Amino acid sequence: MKNTESPGLSERxxxxxxxxxxxxxxxxxxLIGLVVFIGFVQSSFLSLDNLVNIxxxxxxxxxxxxxxxxxxxTAGTDLSAGRTVGLAAxxxxxxxxxxxxxxxxxxxxxxxxxxxxxxxGVAAGLIVGIINGFVVAFLKVPPFIATLGTMVIAQGASxxxxxxxxxxxxxxxxxxxxxxxxxxxxxxxxxTWAIPTIILIAFVIFFLxxxxxxxxxxxxxxxxxxxxxxxxVVSGVNVKKNLITVYVLGGILYGLAGVLLAARSxxxxxxxxxxxxxxxxxxxxxGGVSTNGGIGTAGGILTGVLIFEVLNNGxxxxxxxxxxxxxxxxxxxxxxxxxxxxxxxxxx
Amino acid sequence: xxxLLMVLVALALVFAIAGCxxxxxxxxxxxxxxxxxxxxxxxxxxxxxxxxKDKIELSVQDSxxxxxxxxxxxxxxxxxxxxxxxxxxxxxxxxxxxxDKAKAKKIPLVLFNREPDAADMAKWDKxxxxxxKAQQSGTMQGEIVVAYWKAHPEADLNKDGKxxxxxxxxxxxxxxxxxxxxxxxxxxxDAGIKTEKLAEDTAMWDxxxxxxxxxxFLTANKGKIEVVFANNDDMxxxxxxxxxxxxxxxxxxxxxxxxxxxxxxxxxxxxxGTLLGTVLNDxxxxxxxxxxxxxxxxxxxxxxxxxxxxxxxADGTVDxxxxxxxxxxxxxxxxxxxxxxK
Numbered sequence: 042m043k044n045t046e047s048p049g050l051s052e053r054x055x056x057x058x059x060x061x062x063x064x065x066x067x068x069x070x071x072l073i074g075l076v077v078f079i080g081f082v083q084s085s086f087l088s089l090d091n092l093v094n095i096x097x098x099x100x101x102x103x104x105x106x107x108x109x110x111x112x113x114x115t116a117g118t119d120l121s122a123g124r125t126v127g128l129a130a131x132x133x134x135x136x137x138x139x140x141x142x143x144x145x146x147x148x149x150x151x152x153x154x155x156x157x158x159x160x161x162g163v164a165a166g167l168i169v170g171i172i173n174g175f176v177v178a179f180l181k182v183p184p185f186i187a188t189l190g191t192m193v194i195a196q197g198a199s200x201x202x203x204x205x206x207x208x209x210x211x212x213x214x215x216x217x218x219x220x221x222x223x224x225x226x227x228x229x230x231x232x233t234w235a236i237p238t239i240i241l242i243a244f245v246i247f248f249l250x251x252x253x254x255x256x257x258x259x260x261x262x263x264x265x266x267x268x269x270x271x272x273x274v275v276s277g278v279n280v281k282k283n284l285i286t287v288y289v290l291g292g293i294l295y296g297l298a299g300v301l302l303a304a305r306s307x308x309x310x311x312x313x314x315x316x317x318x319x320x321x322x323x324x325x326x327x328g329g330v331s332t333n334g335g336i337g338t339a340g341g342i343l344t345g346v347l348i349f350e351v352l353n354n355g356x357x358x359x360x361x362x363x364x365x366x367x368x369x370x371x372x373x374x375x376x377x378x379x380x381x382x383x384x385x386x387x388x389x
Numbered sequence: 390x391x392x393l394l395m396v397l398v399a400l401a402l403v404f405a406i407a408g409c410x411x412x413x414x415x416x417x418x419x420x421x422x423x424x425x426x427x428x429x430x431x432x433x434x435x436x437x438x439x440x441x442k443d444k445i446e447l448s449v450q451d452s453x454x455x456x457x458x459x460x461x462x463x464x465x466x467x468x469x470x471x472x473x474x475x476x477x478x479x480x481x482x483x484x485x486x487x488x489d490k491a492k493a494k495k496i497p498l499v500l501f502n503r504e505p506d507a508a509d510m511a512k513w514d515k516x517x518x519x520x521x522k523a524q525q526s527g528t529m530q531g532e533i534v535v536a537y538w539k540a541h542p543e544a545d546l547n548k549d550g551k552x553x554x555x556x557x558x559x560x561x562x563x564x565x566x567x568x569x570x571x572x573x574x575x576x577x578x579d580a581g582i583k584t585e586k587l588a589e590d591t592a593m594w595d596x597x598x599x600x601x602x603x604x605x606f607l608t609a610n611k612g613k614i615e616v617v618f619a620n621n622d623d624m625x626x627x628x629x630x631x632x633x634x635x636x637x638x639x640x641x642x643x644x645x646x647x648x649x650x651x652x653x654x655x656x657x658x659x660x661x662g663t664l665l666g667t668v669l670n671d672x673x674x675x676x677x678x679x680x681x682x683x684x685x686x687x688x689x690x691x692x693x694x695x696x697x698x699x700x701x702x703a704d705g706t707v708d709x710x711x712x713x714x715x716x717x718x719x720x721x722x723x724x725x726x727x728x729x730x731k
Contacts (some may be wrong), residue, residue, distance in 0.1 A: 083609060085608050085609060085611060086608060086609075088608060088611075088637070091604070091605075091608040092633070094604045094608070097634075098601055098604075128608060138569070140574065141652065142657055143656065143657065144653035144657075144731045146729070155487075200425055200426050204425075204431060208653075210425075210426075210428060210431030210432070210435070210627070211428060211431075211652060211653055212428055212596070212622075212623060212626075212652050212653070212654050213433070213654070214626065214652075214653060214655075214657055214658075215653075215654060217659045225633070225634055302597065305595050305597075305600075305630075306597045306600050306630055307626070307630045308596060308626060308654055310428060310596065310623060311426045311428075312426050312427075312595070313596075313597065315595075322480060352562020352600065354604070354608075355605075356607045357588075357590055357601075357602050357605035357606065357609070358605045358608050359609075359610045360609065362590060363558075363561060363590050363591040364591075366559075
């Protein structure tokens with residue numbers, strides 16, 4: 042691409058360059074196409090309220106998909122993502138119940154400063170991440186199996202955590218307003234000029250992850266490990282250290298996502314996060330992350346997540362029946378990836 | 390000679406072990422729950438365990454939403470000498486496999502909460518069912534809405550005399566979800582109020598999904614929705630979160646939301662005035678009735694009964710020869726929610 046010296050207008054818009062552009066950005070075009078189509082059929086889809094709502098929902102999903110995405114790029118996978126989100130959600134929710142709420146998980150819980158419960162939720166994710174990283178990097182268990190194990194463990198752990206005396210298993214509700222503000226509130230000068238906090242947090246995380254992937258040694262190593270493990274080893278990459286780091290980063294992000302999910306929905310149950318790992322992996326793959334490793338970008342993952350959530354919201358707004366929603370989603374996943382994969386297959 | 394001796398010793402051992410089995414059978418109940426992370430079932434399970442404490446030995450297993458796994462667990466209960474089974478089926482249509490296993494060993498079977506087909510139930514006289522009539526939960530939801538609608542003429546936003554509603558369904562393959570959806574609206578129509586469905590979608594019993602679907606409903610039907618029906622509390626509470634985000638429950642902007650289950654967060658929402666009403670599927674009584682039957686059957690009691698409700702037939706008519714116990718639902722609203730706070 043670098044050898045093109047300011048091409049003329051006619052050259053820039055010739056058929057070949059359009060084709061190249063569209064194959065390179067196929068996935069963004071799919072997203073724009075979806076938004077335009079749904080907005081054309083049902084104009085309220087394009088209302089500011091609805092678009093902001095889609096971004097709110099996408100925020101949690103993006104954070105999970107980024108965590109998963111980095112791991113996918115190392116040619117790994119993380120099935121524990123969803124249940125880890127759930128574990129973090131129940132832990133943080135149990136620690137921020139209103140003092141006057143009748144059925145608190147911890148009846149004599151004092152009023153904790155907000156950062157403590159949040160740290161506890163993130164720490165739960167961190168611990169799962171450490172286990173994943175250790176098992177994958179040192180015990181050489183294939184990531185699919187290692188994280189399948191931690192997925193089941195996290196599910197069990199969140200059920201054990203919720204199902205405790207004196208009240209036994211129950212949904213956790215009655216969360217403090219200052220906590221749910223994280224998910225439902227906004228930051229800004231006044232009501233009209235404000236950005237929802239959760240979107241802001243997701244944006245910061247996205248930016249940091251983008252910097253990590255593109256500007257740091259860790260990022261380069263992640264691509265190297267996923268692209269060609271042997272070459273990475275030969276060129277002196279500390280595979281174990283980098284693998285552990287990427288799984289731990291993933292765990293931290295799932296923990297944070299769980300915290301935000303509880304804040305956005307105002308509660309938590311022990312089946313929170315169920316199947317989120319598959320949505321995250323699908324979104325990452327739609328966004329151009331290769332499950333064979335070595336390929337993928339933060340921007341692609343963002344696009345994949347947005348396509349998913351635009352579909353989730355748009356199909357309901359259009360009044361498509363629940364069964365057809367599944368069929369349409371399946372078709373779009375497969376065709377989006379089929380479109381996108383052409384840019385890699387052509388190179389070979 | 391040595392070989393003969395060995396054979397004799399072996400035979401003696403076999404008889405000794407077989408003899409052990411002849412010892413008086415200790416009553417024991419095998420309980421399988423379709424999945425442990427279902428909130429409602431954990432209330433039922435808590436009650437069964439509490440009722441059995443110090444009275445009878447229990448073995449409680451998690452079937453993890455996997456019918457073949459549950460079948461294996463039943464085999465295990467039977468080989469371990471359970472004298473009665475209490476099974477919360479994963480797939481109620483697959484009951485015959487478990488029934489045949491129990492029948493072969495003559496171990497009576499109490500099924501609970503997930504109802505098999507009446508034709509399957511009729512195949513054996515030692516099988517019982519404890520549960521609630523799902524139709525009733527829908528009917529009661531409808532009745533709560535009817536009472537509100539009649540007392541609040543302003544609820545008819547567009548003054549067309551019709552009730553415009555949206556419905557958040559549970560898993561559409563679940564009979565509870567179907568009945569609640571159908572009978573809640575039927576109760577409203579039976580009260581002489583015309584209805585119009587603006588949207589209906591499944592949120593799979595899930596709070597987060599319901600919040601997302603409700604937000605989309607609001608986008609597609611801005612200002613038109615008059616009532617929100619949800620098949621369970623988790624979804625009703627998710628809908629309330631979406632409504633809050635759209636500016637409801639502040640000042641005079643209100644939306645009646647009804648759901649089913651009366652979980653602690655739902656009772657809290659009743660207290661806050663965000664939830665209009667919920668219907669209690671009485672988990673404690675279901676657990677108690679399940680235990681009562683299983684205990685009577687396991688210990689070979691003469692009379693099989695429960696104080697929760699009388700034995701009845703499949704259609705609900707009370708009948709001492711019936712094999713069903715129908716645990717009644719309870720309406721929970723702002724007036725009586727305090728009675729249900731634990």
